[in-house]
Structures are given as C-alpha cells and as structure tokens.
Amino acid sequence: MTYLVAQDLPAEPAGLRLRKLLDRPGILQIPGAYNGLVALQAREAQFEALYLSGAAMSASMGLPDLGILTIDDVCFFVRQVARAAQLPVVVDGDTGFGEALNVMHMVRAFEDAGAAAVQIEDQLLPKKCGHLNDKRLAAPNDMAAKIAAAARARRHLYIIARTDAADSEGLEGAIRRAQLYIDAGADAIFPEALGNAEAFRTFARTIKVPLLANMTEFGRTPFMTASEFEALGYKMIIWPVSALRMAAKAHGELFAGIRHDGGTHRLIDRMQTRSELYATIGYHQYEALDSSIITSVVPEGMPQTIAKR
Structure with missing residues (x-):
C-alpha cells in the first residue's frame, strides 16, 4: 500500500493519534526505527508507534551520542520515518538543543516534520547515553523551564520528560524531579537507567502520569518483557537501538x-x-501511480554459475 495520495494520509495530527493509542488499555510497544525502511518493516510487523533514538540517529551518521546532532539533522530523520510509515513517532530531543527559546523552536520544528511526541532529558551538554557513568544534570528548575517552554510552544506534540537523576540523586531525587516536570507541563515521564524491577515499581507507585520504560540492551536495566513492565505500572516501552544493533x-x-x-x-x-x-x-x-512506467518484472532467485567444460 502506498501513502502518496491525499486520501491515504492520516487526517489527525500525530500527537492526537498517539494520545488515542495511550488512552487504550495495555502497554504501547514502541520499537526504534532509524530510517524509512526500518519504519516500514516495523509497520509490517503491526507496531502502531515508533521511536526515533538520538543514539541510533547519531550512530547511523557515524557519530557518538554526545548531543552533536542539530534540530535540522533530527528533522531529516523525523520526516522520512513519519512519511514512510504514517505512524506516530516519539522523537528523542536530547536536552532540547539549548534553553527555553531553543526548546520552543525544536517543538515547532518537530511538529512540522511530523513528530507525535518529543522526549527531553535533564542532562547538560555534552550529554551521554543514559546508561553510562558520570552524567551531568541540569538544575531541576532549569529543566522544568524547558518543559514549560515546550508545553507553551506545542500545538499537539506529546511531551515526555526524561530524568537521568536516579544514578546521582537516588530514586527519591528522580521522583522529586519527575513531579516538578509534571507540574511544568510534561504529559509523561521517562525514568532512565533504573537498575531493577523494584525501582520501576516504586517510581510507578508515586508518579501518576503515563510512564515510559527503556528496554535497551547492554545497559543498566535488566531484561524485562512488555508484559512485565505493564505489570509494574508502565504505559510505554521502547527498544531504541535494537534495530540498528541488529543491522x-x-x-x-x-x-x-x-x-x-x-x-x-x-x-x-x-x-x-x-x-x-x-x-x-x-x-x-x-x-x-505513473502510467508512463511499465510494470517491472522482478527476477526470482539467483542465476547459477555455468560449470566450465
């Protein structure tokens, strides 16, 4: 099926379509898709939303995940993934590309590119993968100001606040930050790099907005399935870099x-x-779609080598 003609395009903004998915019972499974082909394959597998990881985008460009990408770099990926699959895309916005005005610019740019949601984290640049050591955190009120700016600028974008504070400030510190971010306008919270099921459970008991769990491989979080995270109180689960790692x-x-x-x-x-x-x-x-193109006949299989006489 092709999505080039107008009647095949979704009528609702992506952010509203994501909210409807989250209003349903159960956990929303969101695999990472770092280009248009991967997005189509995820759609074929009947996933209903996609995640665009900063780490995967950076790695696909041959760069480390240190906050090097620009807003325009990310929009290039958002446009191809959203266009290809026509599914709601949750986009990694790193630290917001600056302070409040930069965050507002990011929100509008991502919406225009077709994003459904943005994730903003409370690290300082140069940021690190959430599962690495010695991350430097923004002051809680500074991060809250970014969330408030995002909420003010958005038309429909769903705002996910990520906190990396559990490692340096403990679970209680991460929970305090999460509540502050909710008060500033976050729709959902992403507690990064929690180390065990009990930490995830404790977080969910306290925070009452939708929660996102990150099931990245080779990190600090033990392997758990979508149903296990759902039982702990989580509404979304991402596998951000799995497709890129396999490829x-x-x-x-x-x-x-x-x-x-x-x-x-x-x-x-x-x-x-x-x-x-x-x-x-x-x-x-x-x-x-173009009557001037003769339908192609696709070769089947591989020609066999003719044995030498």
Missing part, C-alpha cells in the same frame, strides 16, 4: 564475508530478496 552486526558479517570469500555467495540466504524489499517499500504501487 550493524549484519553489516559487519557481510563485509567480513566478502573480504574472506571474495563475494556474497555464502550469505545469500541471510539477505532480504529483491521481491521482499520491493514489497516492503511498495515498489509496484509507486509504478502504478
């Missing part, structure tokens, strides 16, 4: 295979076929 591992194995074997012949069965790719991106539906 990057496959890229490394591909290039090692070509270097070792002189070709890809040992890896063909691990590849998406041409037909599968074209089905995912709606190749033939695009062709059908």
Whole structure:
C-alpha cells in the first residue's frame, strides 16, 4: 500500500493519534526505527508507534551520542520515518538543543516534520547515553523551564520528560524531579537507567502520569518483557537501538564475508530478496501511480554459475 495520495494520509495530527493509542488499555510497544525502511518493516510487523533514538540517529551518521546532532539533522530523520510509515513517532530531543527559546523552536520544528511526541532529558551538554557513568544534570528548575517552554510552544506534540537523576540523586531525587516536570507541563515521564524491577515499581507507585520504560540492551536495566513492565505500572516501552544493533552486526558479517570469500555467495540466504524489499517499500504501487512506467518484472532467485567444460 502506498501513502502518496491525499486520501491515504492520516487526517489527525500525530500527537492526537498517539494520545488515542495511550488512552487504550495495555502497554504501547514502541520499537526504534532509524530510517524509512526500518519504519516500514516495523509497520509490517503491526507496531502502531515508533521511536526515533538520538543514539541510533547519531550512530547511523557515524557519530557518538554526545548531543552533536542539530534540530535540522533530527528533522531529516523525523520526516522520512513519519512519511514512510504514517505512524506516530516519539522523537528523542536530547536536552532540547539549548534553553527555553531553543526548546520552543525544536517543538515547532518537530511538529512540522511530523513528530507525535518529543522526549527531553535533564542532562547538560555534552550529554551521554543514559546508561553510562558520570552524567551531568541540569538544575531541576532549569529543566522544568524547558518543559514549560515546550508545553507553551506545542500545538499537539506529546511531551515526555526524561530524568537521568536516579544514578546521582537516588530514586527519591528522580521522583522529586519527575513531579516538578509534571507540574511544568510534561504529559509523561521517562525514568532512565533504573537498575531493577523494584525501582520501576516504586517510581510507578508515586508518579501518576503515563510512564515510559527503556528496554535497551547492554545497559543498566535488566531484561524485562512488555508484559512485565505493564505489570509494574508502565504505559510505554521502547527498544531504541535494537534495530540498528541488529543491522550493524549484519553489516559487519557481510563485509567480513566478502573480504574472506571474495563475494556474497555464502550469505545469500541471510539477505532480504529483491521481491521482499520491493514489497516492503511498495515498489509496484509507486509504478502504478505513473502510467508512463511499465510494470517491472522482478527476477526470482539467483542465476547459477555455468560449470566450465
């Protein structure tokens, strides 16, 4: 199915569509999608919302997740992911790209690009991944001012305040910050890098707005499933970098295979076929929109090498 014609486009703003998903019972599962193709694959798997991770965007550009990206960089990713899948996209806004006026500019830019929600964290630049050590935090009132600015600027954008304070200020400090951010206008809270189920449970007992859990691999949070997080009181769960990690591992194995074997012949069965790719991106539906294009016939399988006589 293609989404190029007007009648196929969602009539409601993305932020309102996300709110409707969150109004339903159960936890909303939100996988990370760092480009348009991944977004289409997530949609095929029947996910209803997507997450755009700063770490994944940065890594896909060959950069570390240290707050290097600009608002325009992020909008490039938002536009392609939102356009491709037409699903609500939760966007990592890092520290807001500056202070209150910068945050307001970010909110409007993200909305115009098609975002449904923005996540803003209470670190200082240069920021770090939430699961790393020695993160520097903004003063609570300074972060609250950013949240208030975001709430003032938005038309429909859903605002998620992330706190990284549990590591340095303890769970009670993180909860105090979360309540301050709610009072400033946050719609939901993202307590980052909690280390055990009891910490997640305690947070949920105290904070009464929707909560987002981050099930990133190789971090401080133990592996838990969506249903386990739901039982702890969480409304959203993200897997922010999982798709990129899988793809990057496959890229490394591909290039090692070509270097070792002189070709890809040992890896063909691990590849998406041409037909599968074209089905995912709606190749033939695009062709059908332009009568000047003759429908393509897709080669099936791989030609076999002719044995030398």
